[in-house]
Amino acid sequence: MFTGIVQxxxxxxxxxxxxxxxxxxxEFPQEQVKGVTIGASVAINGTCLTVTRQEGSNLYFDAMQETLRLxxxxxxxxGDSINFERAARIGDEIGGHLLSGHVHTTATIVEIVxxxxxxxxxxELPEAWMKYxxxxxxxxxxxxxxxxxxxxGNRFNxxxxxxxxRATTFGQVSREQKVNIEIDSQTQTIVDTLARLGYDRPAGL
Incomplete structure (x- = not known):
């Protein structure tokens, strides 16, 4: 479980x-690998991955083909920079909202103001996910x-x-770049429950 507060x-x-x-x-900042163990969960750009090996401040992660596809x-x-968050522990402050680290889809940056x-x-988000x-x-x-x-429509900002x-990779993004999206689980549950009851919300509205 993660909080969405990028470390x-x-x-x-x-x-x-x-x-x-x-x-x-x-390669992680030295202070952020203290206490890391093999098998620990770390969110890499929002995707939950497992530490398989450590060499100094370098951590190794395996990603299957399905993860790479989604x-x-x-x-x-x-040379690329990534956002990371180590898994939350019981008693940690939840400054953002609870995340699973399971990416639902990707979106494309279409404008930077x-x-x-x-x-x-x-x-710009795939139409099917806009209902959330x-x-x-x-x-x-x-x-x-x-x-x-x-x-x-199928866009949001x-x-x-x-x-x-300063603290994340958002300061380095560019147009047409793709990003990982995880929908809020509570919102998804409410929308899907209402849809089953016949109170569906058209996507993009």
């Missing part, structure tokens, strides 16, 4: 490809718990403050 950025050092599997070697991890290459002292990112996207609702983008701003841009 920092790490850098991909190597991607080792094998049939049906890719192994990511990722997320943006298959696009990672050496840079007014003074903040940034607004517009995303509401203004002021929660959504996880590359592992970060964010509040949805405006919703228009988020507004980012300077601290979020």
């Amino acid at each position: 920092g950025m790490a850098q991909v050092q190597d991607v080792i490809s094998a049939p049906g599997l890719s192994t990511f070697v990722i 997320t943006t991890l298959g696009d990672l290459k050496p 840079r007014p003074e002292n903040n940034v607004t990112l517009w995303f 996207v509401f203004p002021k609702g929660y959504i996880a983008i590359n592992g970060a718990s964010l509040t949805i701003g405006e919703v228009e 988020v507004h980012l403050i300077p601290e979020t841009l």
Whole structure:
């Protein structure tokens, strides 16, 4: 379980490809690997992966073909930066919203607006998932718990403050870049329950 509060950025050092599997070697800040054990869960751009090996500040993660297909991890290459969050522990403060680390789909950045002292990112999401996207609702983008701003058709935006841009990879994004999306589980449960009762909400409304 994760909170959606990104703990920092790490850098991909190597991607080792094998049939049906890719192994990511990722260098973390030294202070963030203290107490890490083999088998620990870490969210990499919002995707829950398991530590399989440690060499100093480098952690190794295996990702199966299905994970690579459903997320943006298959696009990672050496030198790329990623958002990370180690799994939450009992008693930790939940500053964002509860996440499973299971990515539902990907979205594409279609517009970047840079007014003074903040940034607004517009995303295009597959139509089938828009029924779970509401203004002021929660959504996880590359592992970060964010509040949805405006919703228009199959697009929505988020507004980012300077601290979020500094502490995450959002300060480095570009148009047409794809990101991982995890829908808020409570919102999904409510929408799906209402749909079963006949109170369906057309996507994009």
